[in-house]
Amino acid sequence: MIDYTPPTHTGLRILYLDKSLIVVDKPAGLLSVPGRGDDKQDCMIARVQAEFPDALIVHRLDMGTSGIMVMARGKVMERALSILFQTRQVHKRYEAVVARQVSPTRGEINLPLLTDWPNRPRQMVSFVLGxxxxxxxxxxxxDTASDTSRVALEPLTGRTHQLRVHLQALGHPILGDELYASPTVCIQAQRLLLHAVWISFPHPLTGEVLSINSPIPF
Structure with a gap:
């Protein structure tokens, strides 16, 4: 079990704000939504709702992942934004630092994923049920000195832990990954080196394409 010690709240980093939606920059180590137990109530949605009570979750980032999170303002916008995600009109890009030199230098990972129920929250590759x-x-x-690669990642689907499991399956786990990296790879970073760096989607009211960036903290 991974201990939960949320980062100190020093104020929201708002990347975009209007009457329909809020885009925030989530710090690493913070849950997106409350977990089980009184010690897991401090989370991104709670911090946003403290200032914007109408904010509602439409997608999540893993606790260890930092970067862009989009939230709806009110039920109508929650449904509209959820439809954009479901119909794949939302495009996202992440950056990660992974173990060893990745070859080929670009490609597509197609591996079906399934929850590893005896070892939740871990996910696994399953060609039968995934x-x-x-x-x-x-x-x-x-980086030759550390034998690590920085990679840009575009998830075309939105499965739990998708990027982390796909990179591990490729033989290049993300540094700082307590679930999927070996102990030697995990301790190469003090946090999971995965960041949601860019998102683009049509505004649910105006149709204008929003393109939002978040600076990479590693």
Missing amino acids: KLSCTRYQVLAY
Whole structure:
């Protein structure tokens, strides 16, 4: 069991705000929604709702992942934004630092994923029962000194832990990943080196395409 010690709340980092939606920058180590137990109530949605009571969740980031989260303002916008996600009109890009040199330097990972029920919340590859899962990747840089690669990731589907499991299956787990990396790879970073860096989607009211970036903290 991973201990939950949320980062100190020093104020919201708002990337976009209007009467329909809020886009915030989630810090690493913070749950997206409350967990089980009184010690897991501090989370991204609770911090946002403290200032914007009408905020509602439409998607999540893993606790260890930092970066862009979109929230609806009110039930009508929650449904409209959820439809955009369901119909794949929302495009996202992440960056990660992974173990070893990735070759080829770009490609597509198609591995079906399934919850590993005896070991929840872990996910696993299952060609029998797994759900279709697809991730595009491109190597941005290779560091010979640390034998690590920085990669851009585009999830074409939105499965739980998709990027983390796909990279592990490729032989390049993300540094700092307590669930999927070996102990030697995990301790190479003090946090999971995965960040939601960019998102693009049509505004549910105006149809204008929003393109929002978040600076990478590692």
